[in-house]
Amino acid sequence: MSEQQWNAVDRYLGEHLVGADPVLDDALRDSDAAGLPAINVAPNQGKFLHLLTLIAGARRVLEIGTLGGYSTIWLARALPADGRLVTLEADPTHAEVATANLRRAGLLDRVDVKVGPALDTLPQLEGPFDLVFIDADKPSNRDYVGWALRLARRGTVIVVDNVVRGGRVIDATTGDAAVDGTRRLFEYVATEPRLTATAVQTVGGKGYDGFLLAVVTADV
Ligand code: SAM
Numbered sequence: 001m002s003e004q005q006w007n008a009v010d011r012y013l014g015e016h017l018v019g020a021d022p023v024l025d026d027a028l029r030d031s032d033a034a035g036l037p038a039i040n041v042a043p044n045q046g047k048f049l050h051l052l053t054l055i056a057g058a059r060r061v062l063e064i065g066t067l068g069g070y071s072t073i074w075l076a077r078a079l080p081a082d083g084r085l086v087t088l089e090a091d092p093t094h095a096e097v098a099t100a101n102l103r104r105a106g107l108l109d110r111v112d113v114k115v116g117p118a119l120d121t122l123p124q125l126e127g128p129f130d131l132v133f134i135d136a137d138k139p140s141n142r143d144y145v146g147w148a149l150r151l152a153r154r155g156t157v158i159v160v161d162n163v164v165r166g167g168r169v170i171d172a173t174t175g176d177a178a179v180d181g182t183r184r185l186f187e188y189v190a191t192e193p194r195l196t197a198t199a200v201q202t203v204g205g206k207g208y209d210g211f212l213l214a215v216v217t218a219d220v
Contacts, residue, residue: 003207010042010204018043024073027101031068034097040067041135041161042205046074049133049159052213053078056157058130063087064118064144065136069098069105075133076107085111086125088118088136119143127151135161139181142188149194149220156216160185164201164210185212194218 024043032038041049053061053075059082061075066089076085089095095115102108114121118136122144132148134141141160148158163169168179169186189197189212197214 001203006203006207007205010044014043018047023105024070026104027068027070027073030101031070031097034068034093036068036094036097040070041074044204045161045202045206045211046071050074050078052157052159053131056131056155058157059083060127060129060131061085062125062129062132062148062151064122064132064134065089066098066113067094069101069113071133071135072098072102072111072113073105073107075131076102076105076111079110081110083110086114086129087111088114088116088121090115090117090136119147122147122151125151128153129156131157131159133159133161137181138162138165138178141181141185145185145188145192145195145214149192149216152216152220154216154219158195158197158212158214158216160212160214162209163199163212164208166208189214194220 049071059080063072063075066072066087072087079085089098092115095113099113102111119140129151134144145158163182165179165182168174169182189195194216195214196217197212199210199212201210
């Protein structure tokens with residue numbers, strides 16, 4: 001099956017199950033105009049995060065890796081009016097674009113964009129969060145899941161994006177820091193008794209990748 005077909009199927013799924021959304025379209029347009037890379041989740045993946053947040057009944061969400069706030073909008077829209085989302089972003093320009101996008105989406109009342117390397121801002125946070133979405137620098141993924149656990153409760157859902165890396169995750173010899181970081185993540189999650197997890201491979205408009213889904217199964 002070709003990449004062209006993955007893209008066409010993603011468009012089909014998007015047309016049927018996601019639909020037109022001027023707020024999200026504007027967020028992507030302004031992110032592009034500001035020179036941000038198009039490494040946001042795809043629309044059907046954003047909707048998937050939205051559904052997971054609803055299924056979890058989440059009131060407090062943590063996101064690591066904001067970019068222009070595209071996934072943030074999907075997550076925050078699933079929160080009740082008194083819900084809170086904290087999103088961590090290292091790049092001040094990305095954070096500025098995201099803040100403008102969230103303001104236009106009418107979500108700034110429930111979203112806090114924290115600027116700085118996540119490993120510096122995470123110690124300032126107070127849990128528990130009900131859902132954590134990890135989508136920042138891949139070499140730090142193991143540390144981010146460690147922090148997610150520290151800021152969790154029994155039942156917290158943890159999602160990590162981009163864990164298949166075009167299939168290269170099975171190769172210990174790539175010398176690619178993102179692949180090596182992802183492999184450390186799997187080794188950690190596999191041996192952490194407070195987590196139960198799976199990972200799912202995905203294809204589509206964002207290529208061949210996948211996500212890890214974990215639930216905290218113990219009091220932390
Ligand atoms: N979640 C976003 C979405 O789907 O719309 C995409 C996030 S993008 C893949 C990764 C983001 O993580 C970038 O904006 C990058 O600047 C940010 N980032 C990279 N290293 C970081 C770090 N150490 N701490 C916080 N954010 C970081």
